[in-house]
Amino acid sequence: MSLCPGYKQVDAFGPDDEYEDEEEVSYVTLDLGSVEPSLLPSSASYRLIGLDTPTPFLQLSGTVLKGQHESLLGTELLFGDGKDTSADRSKRTVAYLASTKQRVCFKEVRLQPKGEGKEKDKEPPAEEDNGRHALDRTTGKQAPPPRKKRTKKKKRKMAPRGRTHQSQRGKATEKEKERRSRLTMLTMTTRR
Incomplete structure (x- = not known):
């Protein structure tokens, strides 16, 4: 007897010869971008x-890279190396x-504990040590000094069009008068 009409209970499956196992192999190239080539062999x-996810991760000797799938145009x-392994x-x-139509492009990311990402006011610790800078994890060479944080410039308030600031009221320059007369001439010629 079955719980659902139209279905029957199966106690055992048939022999394994009835089932086919297919293996599909697909190749994907990994583009490591700006990672120093000497880091790979080391x-x-x-x-x-x-x-198989939209954002794969790759870890090479402490460097963490985040990837993104891209479809190639071609x-x-x-x-690979052929059978003849000559020294020359x-x-x-x-x-x-093989051939492939997919590539995963990786970029270096810095992992932070969950609590640190939400705090905006916290400044990252300085990586300087007695005037010497830390090593760049991508290249393995001395990293440049960290940049100073940019500050936003205050926007100046502009006077509405056609008006001048109080300090300039009554001091309409000759250029301003000339511009206004050109505009009136232009509107007169276009109305005809």
């Missing part, structure tokens, strides 16, 4: 998290591996 391990061909670079061969 990284003993990496973590790639959420490749097809990107992927090649000019005689090396390459072999076709």
Whole structure:
């Protein structure tokens, strides 16, 4: 007997030969952007998290990168080292591996604890140490000094059109009078 009409209870599935296992392999290239190329070989391990999500993350030796999927206009061909592993670079061969139409572009991000992101007034701690600056995690070289925080300039209040400030009232310049007369001449000629 079944709980729902039209369905029946199955005690056991048939033999595994009846089912087909298909494996689909797709290749995606990873664009690391501004990451220093010397960082890649020095990284003993990496973590790639959420490749099938809209925003995958990659961790290379303490550097965290956030990715975004992009569809390519064309097809990107992927090649690997050929069977002939000669020491001479000019005689090396390459072999076709696969092609792809997707790329994941990564940018470096800085992770912050959950509480710090909401506080706007808190200024980040200075990374200076006795006049020496910290190392840039992307390049591994000395980082430039941090920039000072910009301040907003106060906007000046402008007088409404056709009027001048009190200090300039009555001091209409010759240029202003000339401009007004041109405007009246222009309106007269367009009305005809």
